[in-house]
Amino acid sequence: MTRLLSYKEANEEMETSCHSDERSSIVPRRKNDREKSEGDHLLSGSLDDVLTWLGWMGPYQRIQCLLLMLPVIDSALHSISFIFIGKFVEHKCAPLKEWISADNFSYPLASSNYTSYKQSSKIAVFAESCFVKVTNNSEEIFAGECPNGYVYSEPRDRSFVSEWDLVCDEEALSDTSQTVMAVGSMLGAFIFTAMADKLGRKPVYVVSHILLLVVAAATAFSPDFLTFMVFRFLLGALQQGVNLTSWILMIELIPALKREWPPRVSNFVWPSGLLLLGLICYLCREMSWRHTQLVLAAFSWYSLTDIPLEKGDSDKSVSAQEPEDDPGLTAFLKNKRILLITVIICYIWLADSLSYVILIITSDSLTGDFYLGYSLSIFVELPAACFFSAFVSRVKRRTWILTAHLIAGVSLVLAVVLGNVPQAAKLPGMGVIVLIMSLLAKFGTSVGFNILWLYTPELYPTTIRTTGLGLASLVSKLAGMAAPYARTLNRHYPWAPGAILSGLCLIVPLLLQLMPETHGRDLPQTVADMEMWLSEKPKKRYERMMEREGIENQAFQEVKF
Structure with a gap:
């Protein structure tokens, strides 16, 4: 009986094995047929097809994206560092020993003025932060700027402003140092991005990153203000060579449906870098500004294993068609549609950059304390990043920006009306309401700026993508040239910065009506692809986008299978 059962079980196992072998032979055959069909399709397909079929976010892509995110922190540290290493230090005219002994001076540091009298004499000195007057029997015998220089409430080396006496008539020079850096960024955005399109992303990225480390460290050893300005100029230029090329490399690593992931992550990395800047400068507040600069330079280190895509590689490995010659800047001048898109996107970058920077550097007016106002202004970017990450894949690009x-x-x-109209300012709790409105404005500006880094590269084909992003970033540097002087404007006309920024922001929704929607579509490879896409009617364009999304979703499911 046992033998019969064993024999029966053996037959059942053999039948099961046969059926299993048959099924196992069918599955690989079907899978091989599907892979062969997909492989034939990929030979004539786009780069997005290859990335989708291979798997959009494997370990290699994750490591590369992480390494390419590091320059975001570095950029945050150097972009706004001038408000810490070049902070304003309380100062007063140095004592006038020619007329009065220093022992006879009443010189409280808490006061901006002082008055001193010479014993058994009627000589008196009336001094302010930048002006001094000497009288004898009420007769003026001297009046003018501080002849003996200045004394500061902190050690002179705490800020390059106090070290080089950038006060009074030369006060604007401290802001000019940031303007010079913005000029360097503007030229760097133009030069390095054009080089990246012609020479390749990786060579420009690597060389720029190494030079950035050298220049950032050399800035701490500047012997005079002129040398400091030269280093700030180079720092701004090299920063663009690192940031823009690294961003393009990230965008090209990821297919269309998942292209919103880099902005999602960077939205948390950037404010983290700004908070790190505040923390470093707070911890180094008792140190020389040169030591603080060296600490910031230490973050400009280079770490990159390999980049799979260079300029033109996608055309050589994916498509059998002959690659189109790089049109360069001529594509922006010859094609009216591309020119119109570029002008509008450059205006949006200008408006957002100006709004973002001014709201940060004037954040001390929110609470009266710079560190507290700065922290609140940066912390509000974190909920903006969460909101962006939760809905970026569900909402169209133009809707986001609008x-x-x-x-x-x-x-x-x-905020301008409630904070500057006398009748409204007297209402109870109005200060809190104005603070909330200002932070809400920073929230909107942060979200709009974040989506621009995703939207702008999607507008241009591969051959001019880095140049297009570079032009937009170049124009935005004009904001960086003007923004440092907003502190002076805010001191004399508190309503002016908010009024100007609100006007710039409210014009953007009108201009967006002329811009195309890029959500869910492939990156164009050539100018001809872009022209063909722009010439399509909106309805047909939407149908193709929906069809493309269906194909990519199916491809993801098949890869998972």
Whole structure:
């Protein structure tokens, strides 16, 4: 009986094995047929098809994206560092020993003025931060700028402003150092991005990163202010060579449906870098500004294993077609549609950059304390990043930009009206309301700026993508040249910065009506691809986009299978 059962079980196992072998032979055959079909399709397909089929976010892509995110922190540290290493230090005219002994001076540091009298004499000295007057029997015998220089409430080496006496008539030079850096960034955005399109992304990225480390460290050893300005110029230029090329490399590593992931992550990395800047400068507040600069330079280190894509590689390995020659800047001048898109996107970059920077450097007016105002202004970017990450894949690009600028523009209008109209300013709790409106404006500006880094590269084909992003970034540097002087404007006309920024933001929704939607579509490879796409009617364009999304979703499921 046992033998019969064993024999029966053996037959059942053999039948099961046969059926299993048959099924196992069918599955690989079907899978091989599907892979062969997909492989034939990939030979004539786009780069997105290859990335989708291979798997959009494997360990290699994750490591590369992480390494390419590091320059975001570095950029945050150097972009706004001037407000710490070049902070304003309370100062007064040095004592006038020619007329009065220093022992006879009443010189309280808490006061901006002092008055001193010579014993058994009627000589008196009346001094302010930048002006001094000497009288004898009420007769003026001297009046003018501080002849003996200045004394400061902190050691002179705490800020390059006090070390080089950039006060009074030369006070604007401290802001000019940031303007010079913005000029360098503007030229760097133009030069290095054009080089990246012609020479390749990786060579420009590597060389720029190494030079950035050298220049950032050399800045701490500047013997005079002129040398310091030269290093700030080079720092701004090299920063663009690192940031823009690294961003393009990230965008090209990821297929269309998942292209919003780099902005999602960078939205948390950037404010983290700004908070790190505040923490470093707070911990180094008792140190020389040169030591603080060396600490910041230490973050400009280079770490990169390999980049799979260089300029033109996608055309050589994916498509059998002959690659189109790089049109360069001529594509922006010959094609009216591309020129119009470029002009509009450059204006949006200008408006967002100006709004973002001014809201940070004037954040001390929110609470009266710089560190607290700065922290609140940066912390509000974190909920903006969470909001962006949760809905970026569900909302179209133009809708994002329109909504963000409406929020920023309306909030700034309310903050200006409620904070500067005498009748409104007297209402109880109005200070808190103005603070909330200002932070809400910063929220909208942050969201709008974040989506621009995703939207702009999607507008241009591969042959001019880095140049297009570089042009937009170049124009935005004009904001960096003007923004440092907003502190002076805010001191004399508190309503002016908010009024200007609100007007700039409210114009953006009108201009967006002329811009195309890029959500979910492939990156164009050539100018001809872009022209063909722009010539399509919106309805047909939408149908193709929906069809493309269906194909890519199916491809993801098949890869998972």
